[in-house]
Amino acid sequence: MLTAFVNINSFSQVRVSFDAVSAETGSEEGAPVSAGPNPIAPEIKELAWGAGSFIVFLFFMRLFLVPKVRKGMASRYESIQADHEYASATRDGAKQDVARYESAVAEIRSEASRRLETARQTLDKERQEKVAQVNAQIASRRAAAEAEVAAARAAAQSQIVTAVGAVTTRATQIAVGVSPDAAIVSRSVQQAMEGNRS
Amino acid sequence: MIINSILSFEFPPINELLRWKDVVPGLNKVGLIAVAAALIGTLIFLSAARKDPKVAPKGTRNLAEVSVEFIENNIIMQTMGRDGLGWTPFLLTLFLFVYLCNMPGIIPFIQMPATARMAIPMFLALLVWVIFNVQGIKHQGFFGYFKSVLFPPGVPKALYILVTPIEFISTLIVRPFSLAVRLFANMLAGHLLLVIFALLSEALFQARDKILIPIGVLPFFMLVFLTGFEVLVAFLQAYIFTILAAVYIAGAVHPEH
Numbered sequence: 001m002l003t004a005f006v007n008i009n010s011f012s013q014v015r016v017s018f019d020a021v022s023a024e025t026g027s028e029e030g031a032p033v034s035a036g037p038n039p040i041a042p043e044i045k046e047l048a049w050g051a052g053s054f055i056v057f058l059f060f061m062r063l064f065l066v067p068k069v070r071k072g073m074a075s076r077y078e079s080i081q082a083d084h085e086y087a088s089a090t091r092d093g094a095k096q097d098v099a100r101y102e103s104a105v106a107e108i109r110s111e112a113s114r115r116l117e118t119a120r121q122t123l124d125k126e127r128q129e130k131v132a133q134v135n136a137q138i139a140s141r142r143a144a145a146e147a148e149v150a151a152a153r154a155a156a157q158s159q160i161v162t163a164v165g166a167v168t169t170r171a172t173q174i175a176v177g178v179s180p181d182a183a184i185v186s187r188s189v190q191q192a193m194e195g196n197r198s
Numbered sequence: 199m200i201i202n203s204i205l206s207f208e209f210p211p212i213n214e215l216l217r218w219k220d221v222v223p224g225l226n227k228v229g230l231i232a233v234a235a236a237l238i239g240t241l242i243f244l245s246a247a248r249k250d251p252k253v254a255p256k257g258t259r260n261l262a263e264v265s266v267e268f269i270e271n272n273i274i275m276q277t278m279g280r281d282g283l284g285w286t287p288f289l290l291t292l293f294l295f296v297y298l299c300n301m302p303g304i305i306p307f308i309q310m311p312a313t314a315r316m317a318i319p320m321f322l323a324l325l326v327w328v329i330f331n332v333q334g335i336k337h338q339g340f341f342g343y344f345k346s347v348l349f350p351p352g353v354p355k356a357l358y359i360l361v362t363p364i365e366f367i368s369t370l371i372v373r374p375f376s377l378a379v380r381l382f383a384n385m386l387a388g389h390l391l392l393v394i395f396a397l398l399s400e401a402l403f404q405a406r407d408k409i410l411i412p413i414g415v416l417p418f419f420m421l422v423f424l425t426g427f428e429v430l431v432a433f434l435q436a437y438i439f440t441i442l443a444a445v446y447i448a449g450a451v452h453p454e455h
Contacts, residue, residue, distance in 0.1 A: 046226065049229030069266060073266065
């Protein structure tokens, strides 16, 4: 049979054996011990120490310790609350500053855009004026050139008429032996050239 | 053979497990634990109260504030409402005292919860009983209180023959008894379990028959597991005791709840 000898207060006499021995409990010295306290009935000394300890503990906690800790907690909570409110106010102020800044930026952008538009219109107007001026100069120069061309053509035409008239007069003189009237030849050449041109 | 051997393991009588020599005349280990519990609680709060409350709490200050908030938010506000915040010191003291009396059950070389003896649970339960009855009489008057306890509203009058004796016994007699026994029995049972597995482990590890030594791992594992479990039980029993005290006081002060 497995048997354990146990002395709880010393824990020194625990042993296990298969031997058939009877269990015996004893004090550290091995002397028989009296039965322990009733496991359910309260002992007066335990009651007195327990009650006394609790009442003293409650006295200090009720009158001094908990109120002081609680007061410290309340003051810190109030401080945190005040800091929180201050932070909220600062945040609101910052938000207003940001709104003002954004408003100013929008205004400046609008002004810049307006000025840009004005400058663009001015530039466009000036550009158109310059273009018109240049076009006028071009037209003037073109007219002058055309006049020169017309004068040169007229001069060339006159030379051609004279040359053709001279050739025609000479050819007629060789062919028929009579010189034709120079005015008639000139008029005929003139009419022929004008007829070809039309 | 091994099973037969284990089944014949002889365990000392329970009352031997609870015998503690007096440290000084009239003060045994249980009394010493109660004094230490009160002293530790006082020192924690004394240290907390001396620290600057304006800086972020840490150490004992943090512990004290967490315990105050735990009692207020998880016990008082749940059972008594905002009107019950005046009970914070009492309920906090009750919780801390019970918890600090429970915890030595798993502290090496102490290994005895003071609440595993009947004296402290009985005193605390009687104190709660006196307080909730006094509060009931104070708020409702003597006859008003006993009328609300013994003749609960909404019950058909014919049933009062049954209900009144039941309410009398349950409210005025069983409540303190159940409050004390619940704490005492849970802590004693936990203590006995730890003792059983500790003794069994030691006995098997020191067995003369070598075949029994490896088997000692099993009760040792249970011992470690139950030690961890007792941490939870110590907290839970303190919480249950305190919340029931709050419920009883709230019920006496505001019977309509």
